[in-house]
Every structure is written in structure tokens, then in C-alpha cells.
Amino acid sequence: MEIKQLKYFLEVCKHKSFSKAAKEIYITQQGLSKAISNLEEELQYPLLHTTPKGIKITKYGQYLQKRSEHIVQEFDLILDDMNKMANINExxxxxxxxxxxxxxxxxxxxxxxxxxxxxxxxxxxxxxxxxxxxxxxxxxxxxxxxxxxxxxxxxxxxxxxxQYPCILVNKKNPLSKKTSVDFKELKNEKFIILNEKFHFYHNFINKCRESGFEPNIVFTTSEIITVHKLSHFNKGIGISIDFMAKDINYEDIYPIPFKDPSFKWxxxxxxxxxxxxxxxxxxxxxxxxxx
Structure with missing residues (x-):
């Protein structure tokens, strides 16, 4: 037995009509009749009789009506309180x-x-x-x-x-002269990047593989500042993000954006x-x- 079934049943008792009750609770008359039939089948007792003069409530229906009204009211109060609790901004x-x-x-x-x-x-x-x-x-x-x-x-x-990734190129590297870089141009380079616990690591490797090569990653770290520092020491090309390249500034390092707009952070x-x-x-x- 569901609360919804009891609500439907009480609505029919109130209006003594399936059609009026159905309009009141925004359900089809057929759907309402089916719900009441399922309730009667579950209880194994007839609750309502349809007569030429309207709906007649059986003695079992009268008992259920009397005992279920406060149950439905109590449930509505509980639901209202829970809704108020959910909407409290604390x-x-x-x-x-x-x-x-x-x-x-x-x-x-x-x-x-x-x-x-x-x-x-x-x-x-x-x-x-x-x-x-x-x-x-x-x-x-x-x-x-x-x-x-x-x-x-x-x-x-x-x-x-x-945000958009970039390579960190030491001024000694010929790539430092470029204004943007394609993945294919990085095939023979050594890379410094965040480690495999970061999606950035996997996204970069996937882009390299799409371009036909396996990147030569020589150092991974959990700290982006280490990527910048090792690039500064020319230990490889760092892979960073545009806003980080602005915050961590080395004069001998050039941040070069990728041409591929789909490679993003x-x-x-x-x-x-x-x-x-x-x-x-x-x-x-x-x-x-x-x-």
C-alpha cells in the first residue's frame, strides 16, 4: 500500500465521483480507477461500489477512510518539514x-x-x-x-x-621562436609534465598518440612549479597551462600555445x-x- 493510493482513495471518497476526483488530482479517470482496483486487490476487500446514483463506500472503505485520513495528513506534514529542512541554507x-x-x-x-x-x-x-x-x-x-x-x-x-595548455621552451631551443606549436613538431622532444594522477598527463599523451608518436616523458611531478623550474634548467620541454605560465615567470622560458583548440584544461x-x-x-x- 502506498501513500499515493490512499490519497487517491480519499479523494474519491470526498467527491463521491471518479471523474471529479481525477480532475482534482490531475490524473486520468482510467488511471484513478486502476489505482483503486490495485488497492482493493492488495487489501482483498471491496472499498467502493459504483451505482447509478454515484459512488458508494463499503464498510471496509469507510473504515479505511477513517483510519487513513490522519496517516495522509501526518505524511504531508513530514514531507513539508523535510522540504523546509532541505531549503535551509545552513x-x-x-x-x-x-x-x-x-x-x-x-x-x-x-x-x-x-x-x-x-x-x-x-x-x-x-x-x-x-x-x-x-x-x-x-x-x-x-x-x-x-x-x-x-x-x-x-x-x-x-x-x-x-584554460589552455602551452609548452615551456627554453630560449636555447629552436621552438622558442614559434608563436604556436603543432603536436607533430614535438615528436623528438623530451617532456616534463604533471604525473599520471592528473588528467592533464593522460590528455597530453593521447594527443601525442593521435599525432603518431609516443611522447618521451623524462620527468613527472605533482607540482606544476617543478615543471617550470626544470624547463628553466633546460632539462626538457615543460607542459603547463596558460595562467600558470603568467604566474611563474622565468626570463629564459617562452610559453608557446598549442595550435589544437581541442586540447584544453x-x-x-x-x-x-x-x-x-x-x-x-x-x-x-x-x-x-x-x-
């Missing part, structure tokens, strides 16, 4: 940020959120991309702001900002698929999209 929200993402966004984005929603306690965690996904998957965080692409079978994902909001999203997650998502 509580704790745990958000994972992938390394580098907060630098790419406005430095005030977290403090502004906390000023706007002072009753929401924001717990911030920072990890590499793959760890962010793992934390969300294990429900140790409500959502993550990470780098795409993500597994769409596992996560809901909304892109909020794109895309910041995404991700949540676990098929998991109920509380109101706080919706508030934070809307805030990030409108910031």
Missing part, C-alpha cells in the same frame, strides 16, 4: 578542489561564498584529479571541482571554465551519479556557475 559542505584549480579561478571565490552564505560551513580539500574523483565516489566529499574529462557513467559533470563541477544532491550542493553549484 550545514556543512565538503568540496574537493584539484591542484591548481583555485589558482585558475578567482582568489576570492571561497571567501565570497562564505560571506554570501555565512551559515554554510565549507570544508575544502585539495588533491590531484584522480583522487578528487575517488573521494567523491566514496562519498567522502559532496562534490569536486576538478579537471575533465570524467567518466560520465560514474559522475555528473558541468564545465565551468577552460577544462574545470568541471562533478558529483556522484545517482546520489541524492542536498540543497547545499545545489547552492554551491549555482554559485560557481554564476560567479
Amino acid at each position: 550545514g556543512t559542505l565538503t568540496v574537493c578542489f584539484s591542484f591548481g584549480v583555485l589558482n585558475a579561478l578567482s582568489p576570492d571565490i571561497i571567501s565570497d561564498f562564505q560571506k554570501t552564505y555565512p551559515n554554510i560551513k565549507l570544508v575544502i580539500k585539495t588533491y590531484p584529479d584522480s583522487i578528487c574523483e575517488e573521494v567523491v565516489m566514496n562519498e567522502k566529499a559532496d562534490l569536486a571541482v576538478s579537471i575533465g574529462p570524467v567518466n560520465e557513467k560514474t559522475f555528473n559533470s558541468t564545465a565551468i571554465k577552460s 577544462e574545470i568541471c563541477l562533478i558529483t556522484k551519479k545517482h546520489r541524492f544532491e542536498p540543497n547545499l550542493v545545489k547552492i554551491f553549484t549555482n554559485y560557481m556557475l554564476n560567479y
Whole structure:
């Protein structure tokens, strides 16, 4: 027996008519009749009789009507209270940020959120991309702001900002004279890049393979500043992102953008698929999209 069935039954009792009750609850008369029939079949007792003068409620129907009215009312009160609880802008929200993402966004984005929603306690965690996904998957965080692409079978994902990668070329390298670079031109170079825990690493390798070669990665790290420093020492070509190249400046290093516009560093909001999203997650998502 479902609450919806009881509501339908009480509506028919109230109007003494299937047609009037159906209009009141925005359901077809056929659908309403089927719901009442299913209820009678489940209870194994007749509840209503149709007569030329209208609907007659049986003694079993009268008993069910009397006992179920307060049940439906109580359920509606519970649902109303829960809706009010869900819409209260207070509580704790745990958000994972992938390394580098907060630098790419406005430095005030977290403090502004906390000023706007002072009753929401924001717990911030920072990890590499793959760890962010793992934390969300294990429900140790409500959502993550990470780098795409993500597994769409596992996560809901909304892109909020794109930055573009670049190579870091020492002035001694002939590529430093270029204004943009194609992947095929990098075939014989040595590379310094973030490690395999970052989507950036895999995205770069995939682009190289599409261009017909396996990249010669000589050093990986979890810190983008190390990529820039080793490029400065001419240990290889660093793979970085445009905004980082502006922040970490070496005079002998030239940031050269890629010609391929599809190679990008895309910041995404991700949540676990098929998991109920509380109101706080919706508030934070809307805030990030409108910031």
C-alpha cells in the first residue's frame, strides 16, 4: 500500500465521483480507477461500489477512510518539514578542489561564498584529479571541482571554465621562436609534465598518440612549479597551462600555445551519479556557475 493510493482513495471518497476526483488530482479517470482496483486487490476487500446514483463506500472503505485520513495528513506534514529542512541554507559542505584549480579561478571565490552564505560551513580539500574523483565516489566529499574529462557513467559533470595548455621552451631551443606549436613538431622532444594522477598527463599523451608518436616523458611531478623550474634548467620541454605560465615567470622560458583548440584544461563541477544532491550542493553549484 502506498501513500499515493490512499490519497487517491480519499479523494474519491470526498467527491463521491471518479471523474471529479481525477480532475482534482490531475490524473486520468482510467488511471484513478486502476489505482483503486490495485488497492482493493492488495487489501482483498471491496472499498467502493459504483451505482447509478454515484459512488458508494463499503464498510471496509469507510473504515479505511477513517483510519487513513490522519496517516495522509501526518505524511504531508513530514514531507513539508523535510522540504523546509532541505531549503535551509545552513550545514556543512565538503568540496574537493584539484591542484591548481583555485589558482585558475578567482582568489576570492571561497571567501565570497562564505560571506554570501555565512551559515554554510565549507570544508575544502585539495588533491590531484584522480583522487578528487575517488573521494567523491566514496562519498567522502559532496562534490569536486576538478579537471575533465570524467567518466560520465560514474559522475555528473558541468564545465565551468577552460584554460589552455602551452609548452615551456627554453630560449636555447629552436621552438622558442614559434608563436604556436603543432603536436607533430614535438615528436623528438623530451617532456616534463604533471604525473599520471592528473588528467592533464593522460590528455597530453593521447594527443601525442593521435599525432603518431609516443611522447618521451623524462620527468613527472605533482607540482606544476617543478615543471617550470626544470624547463628553466633546460632539462626538457615543460607542459603547463596558460595562467600558470603568467604566474611563474622565468626570463629564459617562452610559453608557446598549442595550435589544437581541442586540447584544453577544462574545470568541471562533478558529483556522484545517482546520489541524492542536498540543497547545499545545489547552492554551491549555482554559485560557481554564476560567479
